[in-house]
Amino acid sequence: MKNKIILSTILSIASTPLFMVNMAQAHQEQAFAIAIHGGAGTINKSKMTEKKRKAYEDKLKEARDTGYALLADGKSSQTAVIAAIQILEDSPLFNAGKGAVYTFDGEHELDASIMNGKTLNAGAVSGVKTVKSPIALAEAVMEKSVHVMLSGEGAEVFAKQQGLESVENSYFDTDARYQSLLKAKKQLAEKEKELKDFQAAHQTLNNEYKFGTVGAVALDKSGTITAGTSTGGMTAKRFGRIGDAPIVGAGTYANNDSCAVSATGHGEYFIRYHVAADICARMQYQGISLEKAADVVINDVLVKAGGSGGVIAIDVAGNITMPFNSTGMYRASKSSNGEEFVGIFKDD
Numbered sequence: 001m002k003n004k005i006i007l008s009t010i011l012s013i014a015s016t017p018l019f020m021v022n023m024a025q026a027h028q029e030q031a032f033a034i035a036i037h038g039g040a041g042t043i044n045k046s047k048m049t050e051k052k053r054k055a056y057e058d059k060l061k062e063a064r065d066t067g068y069a070l071l072a073d074g075k076s077s078q079t080a081v082i083a084a085i086q087i088l089e090d091s092p093l094f095n096a097g098k099g100a101v102y103t104f105d106g107e108h109e110l111d112a113s114i115m116n117g118k119t120l121n122a123g124a125v126s127g128v129k130t131v132k133s134p135i136a137l138a139e140a141v142m143e144k145s146v147h148v149m150l151s152g153e154g155a156e157v158f159a160k161q162q163g164l165e166s167v168e169n170s171y172f173d174t175d176a177r178y179q180s181l182l183k184a185k186k187q188l189a190e191k192e193k194e195l196k197d198f199q200a201a202h203q204t205l206n207n208e209y210k211f212g213t214v215g216a217v218a219l220d221k222s223g224t225i226t227a228g229t230s231t232g233g234m235t236a237k238r239f240g241r242i243g244d245a246p247i248v249g250a251g252t253y254a255n256n257d258s259c260a261v262s263a264t265g266h267g268e269y270f271i272r273y274h275v276a277a278d279i280c281a282r283m284q285y286q287g288i289s290l291e292k293a294a295d296v297v298i299n300d301v302l303v304k305a306g307g308s309g310g311v312i313a314i315d316v317a318g319n320i321t322m323p324f325n326s327t328g329m330y331r332a333s334k335s336s337n338g339e340e341f342v343g344i345f346k347d348d
């Protein structure tokens, strides 16, 4: 008798409109999605053969779909972001991990960061030379150290302590990036002669030398967003230069109260205009959509300042936006609402 009463009470609550609305909301809250990028810059459409385009798009899809499958399986956005980025780090096509650009001195110095939008915990590394997966090291800094950012040799010691895979610096070598270095150094030498100033000469290196950074943002079924970014920085960088990618708020930012962003482009501008955090702050304080906030920062603020590049961004409702003000940005996305995208140019 008692059980019957309990059962009928449960059934009557379950059929109330309020209960049904809550269930519908719970169902909606299970939305999940991922967006990734493989860098923005001057990507010459006329030089993009079908074969080359396919190679890029296939790799982007592989990274995106790997992250998406993890999310579908109920894994965290942090796990999905790391998995997607590691696929791009391992590919010689992108300027992160294998295939990273060369410094002026002919080495590779890698930067990466990750941020979790629920805990606001973040981890970053800069100038590492022998860590195979800089994004894995950034995650270890976030999870296993009391710090947010480690650099250079200290970061490498920490990576060893954490048992992360290390490689020779030459592991990151590719001929295409080496040719870019030679070209950049030739241009630098000519301009330095003309302008009698190395820094002014450096200013003339165009976007062709700085695309290919990789990043991912994701929303998981629990409603948490995460952002991560990994890069070799800019070709012919010197004096231990560090870009925006490992700087929380500049190249990477995530906050469940607003959005998660991973950036790519001319790092000096992204640092000074704290691009990733600015997009999230505009959304939160101005009450505008993610799309609007990202569009203003990339296509207005940065354009006026002269900073080229783009971002991928996601909010807790699963909205995704991927604006850029350069000729192209390698990018892909997939949402549990059935939408998916892969492309390079504006009209893709």
Ligand code: ASP
Residues within 6 Å of the ligand: 039, 040, 095, 210, 211, 212, 213, 231, 232, 233, 234, 242, 243, 244, 245, 263, 264, 265, 266, 267, 268
């Ligand atoms: N933002 C990176 C940096 O300045 C480069 C890039 O995104 O291509 O180091």
